[in-house]
Amino acid sequence: xxxxxxxxxxxALVPSRPPPVVTTGLAGFLRTRLFxxxxxxxxxxxxxxxxxLVITPTVKFMLIDAVxxxxxxxxCLESRVGHPVGACWPFIRAKFAQLIYGFYPxxxxxxxxxxxxxxxxxxxxxxxxxxPGKAINAALFFVAFPFVAFFLLHGGGLNGFLFxxxxxxxGQAWEPSVVRFWIDFGLTAAVVIAGVAWIFARREGLxxxxxxxxxFVATAAVILSMHLDREGLQPVDTRQWGGLLVTLVVSxxxxxxxxxxxxxxxxxxxxxxxxLKITSVAFIEFWRGVPLITVxxxxxYMLPLFLPGDFxxxxxxxxxxxxxxxxxxxxxxxxxxxLLAVPRGQTEAxxxxxxxxxxxxxxxxLPQALRHVIPxxxxxxxxxxxxxxxxxxxxxFDLLGSLRAAFADPNWATPTTLFTGFAFTGLIYWxxxxxxxxxxxxxxxxxxxxxxx
Amino acid sequence: xxxxxxxxxxxxxxWFGQFHVLRDVNLNVGRRxxxxxxGPSGSGKSTLIRCVNALEEFQEGEIVVDGIELGPRLKRxxxxxxxxxxxxxxxxxxxxxxVLDNCTLAPIWVRNIPKKQAEETAMKFxxxxxxxxxxxxxxxxxxxxxxxxxxxxxxxxxxxxxxxFDEPTSALDPEMVKEVLDTIVDxxxxxxxxxxxxxxxxxxxxxxxxxxxxxxxQVIEINTPDEFFAHPQNERTRQFLSQILR
Numbered sequence: 001x002x003x004x005x006x007x008x009x010x011x012a013l014v015p016s017r018p019p020p021v022v023t024t025g026l027a028g029f030l031r032t033r034l035f036x037x038x039x040x041x042x043x044x045x046x047x048x049x050x051x052x053l054v055i056t057p058t059v060k061f062m063l064i065d066a067v068x069x070x071x072x073x074x075x076c077l078e079s080r081v082g083h084p085v086g087a088c089w090p091f092i093r094a095k096f097a098q099l100i101y102g103f104y105p106x107x108x109x110x111x112x113x114x115x116x117x118x119x120x121x122x123x124x125x126x127x128x129x130x131x132p133g134k135a136i137n138a139a140l141f142f143v144a145f146p147f148v149a150f151f152l153l154h155g156g157g158l159n160g161f162l163f164x165x166x167x168x169x170x171g172q173a174w175e176p177s178v179v180r181f182w183i184d185f186g187l188t189a190a191v192v193i194a195g196v197a198w199i200f201a202r203r204e205g206l207x208x209x210x211x212x213x214x215x216f217v218a219t220a221a222v223i224l225s226m227h228l229d230r231e232g233l234q235p236v237d238t239r240q241w242g243g244l245l246v247t248l249v250v251s252x253x254x255x256x257x258x259x260x261x262x263x264x265x266x267x268x269x270x271x272x273x274x275x276l277k278i279t280s281v282a283f284i285e286f287w288r289g290v291p292l293i294t295v296x297x298x299x300x301y302m303l304p305l306f307l308p309g310d311f312x313x314x315x316x317x318x319x320x321x322x323x324x325x326x327x328x329x330x331x332x333x334x335x336x337x338x339l340l341a342v343p344r345g346q347t348e349a350x351x352x353x354x355x356x357x358x359x360x361x362x363x364x365x366l367p368q369a370l371r372h373v374i375p376x377x378x379x380x381x382x383x384x385x386x387x388x389x390x391x392x393x394x395x396x397f398d399l400l401g402s403l404r405a406a407f408a409d410p411n412w413a414t415p416t417t418l419f420t421g422f423a424f425t426g427l428i429y430w431x432x433x434x435x436x437x438x439x440x441x442x443x444x445x446x447x448x449x450x451x452x453x
Numbered sequence: 454x455x456x457x458x459x460x461x462x463x464x465x466x467x468w469f470g471q472f473h474v475l476r477d478v479n480l481n482v483g484r485r486x487x488x489x490x491x492g493p494s495g496s497g498k499s500t501l502i503r504c505v506n507a508l509e510e511f512q513e514g515e516i517v518v519d520g521i522e523l524g525p526r527l528k529r530x531x532x533x534x535x536x537x538x539x540x541x542x543x544x545x546x547x548x549x550x551x552v553l554d555n556c557t558l559a560p561i562w563v564r565n566i567p568k569k570q571a572e573e574t575a576m577k578f579x580x581x582x583x584x585x586x587x588x589x590x591x592x593x594x595x596x597x598x599x600x601x602x603x604x605x606x607x608x609x610x611x612x613x614x615x616x617x618f619d620e621p622t623s624a625l626d627p628e629m630v631k632e633v634l635d636t637i638v639d640x641x642x643x644x645x646x647x648x649x650x651x652x653x654x655x656x657x658x659x660x661x662x663x664x665x666x667x668x669x670x671q672v673i674e675i676n677t678p679d680e681f682f683a684h685p686q687n688e689r690t691r692q693f694l695s696q697i698l699r
Binding site: 348349352355 | 535537539541558
């Protein structure tokens with residue numbers, strides 16, 4: 001080129017080399033990110049100073065100046081300890097049970113523990129993609145577990161199985177007894193298994209029938225072990241529930257139930273059928289336009305006035321329904337955003353292959369839409385998890401409510417009790433939210449594997 | 454050839470709002486016939502073939518595909534779509550599914566074919582478009598030409614009687630046009646009935662039994678490729694050809 005000729009022909013290809021050392025590793029990071037210009041150097045120093053200002057007193061309060069042992073307020077008084085007192089951890093220790101279970105009867109708390117353990121046992125393998133059997137696992141967690149958890153936590157028995165309740169709805173119920181219960185159960189099992197056999201056996205063989213039989217045997221085992229055919233476990237009224245137990249019940253139910261509601265509303269709103277569309281829009285706009293506090297208040301204090309005299313719904317259930325619908329409306333808009341982000345060509349391609357609306361939606365649209373909106377969905381899950389504290393105003397004592405109740409104990413009135421309590425509960429909320437956030441990042445990366453080239 | 458047409462389009466009229474996009478279109482396509490549709494953009498070529506598998510509705514006229522009547526009400530959409538495969542300009546592969554899953558989805562869910570059998574068939578078609586080695590990849594991980602060939606295999610996996618191609622090479626890099634066109638030529642040699650909307654005149658000359666020229670929503674001229682390119686009859690056709698053949 002430099003010899004004046006316009007032609008250039010490469011004879012040897014340039015091999016790839018590693019990048020210069022100063023641009024990689026720790027040195028490269030410091031140079032390019034933290035100290036690459038006077039302004040950034042100043043910012044870096046400022047940030048370190050700010051971090052120091054925040055972290056030092058926090059560590060001092062939580063760990064160094066903290067009191068770890070003691071049996072009442074005097075242990076956490078400066079006059080007794082001899083230096084300024086940080087966190088008063090004995091307070092948490094003393095009130096721990098109340099923060100976790102609320103006023104759940106002490107001798108029945110094993111039931112709450114068992115529920116926690118069952119949930120963890122079923123949820124953990126569901127969250128790890130490598131573990132097989134997702135279908136059964138999901139069925140156990142989303143279908144079987146809620147029933148088991150209800151009878152574990154709430155107690156009480158079943159008067160009858162399917163037919164008793166059908167008869168009950170028709171006003172023709174019979175006097176319940178153990179024998180009648182099992183007759184009812186057997187009849188239900190026979191009908192359902194026969195139905196499954198009739199529908200599936202021709203195409204899928206014996207497997208669905210076998211599954212149904214196993215499901216009924218398992219149900220029978222659960223019923224026997226919890227004595228649901230008799231009185232069941234000692235009933236514990238939901239008014240006695242409290243603490244972390246209620247926080248988890250409300251938020252997990254809200255999160256799980258809000259998803260199908262959200263998907264249904266989002267599909268309704270993007271539907272071409274006017275009635276569906278208008279209903280969905282009205283529903284979403286109503287629930288989004290009303291503060292959650294109003295919803296809870298209405299559900300708790302106003303709804304009973306409208307319902308016929310002897311017809312009552314448990315206060316906690318009303319709150320659960322309210323939060324689920326509320327969160328569902330929010331999720332609906334997030335999911336609709338995802339649906340709109342799927343290119344039109346996807347529907348056309350699916351249609352051209354002969355897929356029906358529901359198959360297109362279930363196999364093409366939703367899988368892509370939901371992947372797009374994982375960050376938004378987790379955002380609303382986290383918001384919901386923290387919003388559950390609002391149940392406090394309808395006299396349900398969740399984690400924060402139990403904490404407030406614990407503050408009222410004069411035995412533990414010290415200058416730092418308040419800070420200690422909020423630091424502890426804050427930490428619980430943070431761990432929950434941060435966990436969800438990290439897990440969602442993991443899911444995002446896994447599900448979006450197809451976007452990496 | 455048009456004695457027993459597999460596709461019969463009769464006085465088809467379609468409006469987008471006030472805009473009369475297809476005007477009195479008549480076209481018969483015989484079995485094993487290969488039709489190339491060309492014309493300037495906005496002439497209604499794509500709209501025409503999208504009407505054939507009911508991706509677009511139309512207001513007047515009638516389309517009959519292999520004896521299945523598709524009137525303005527589009528009542529038998531699903532039946533028609535099962536017989537007609539479609540390949541799009543922008544591929545429209547399902548990005549969240551692997552190449553193999555793209556090809557087995559419709560056979561499994563529409564034709565209720567067992568998964569294993571569907572996968573065997575799909576692999577057969579992937580071999581036919583020369584990319585069986587990409588079966589486990591996601592569409593985003595392969596080139597445009599390969600994606601379009603997967604799209605062809607996906608359509609073929611449904612065993613369609615007719616294939617529609619809507620500008621299959623327009624979104625491709627020049628280097629990849631040939632591999633896709635070769636695939637379509639292979640298909641033509643095997644006797645597949647097809648309607649191809651394309652600007653590739655060399656392809657039209659080589660493959661088409663008849664070339665249809667459209668402008669302003671109307672069929673201007675239909676002729677064999679030799680006659681069409683050598684002796685265009687209509688003034689508008691001549692003008693069009695002089696623009697694109699230099």
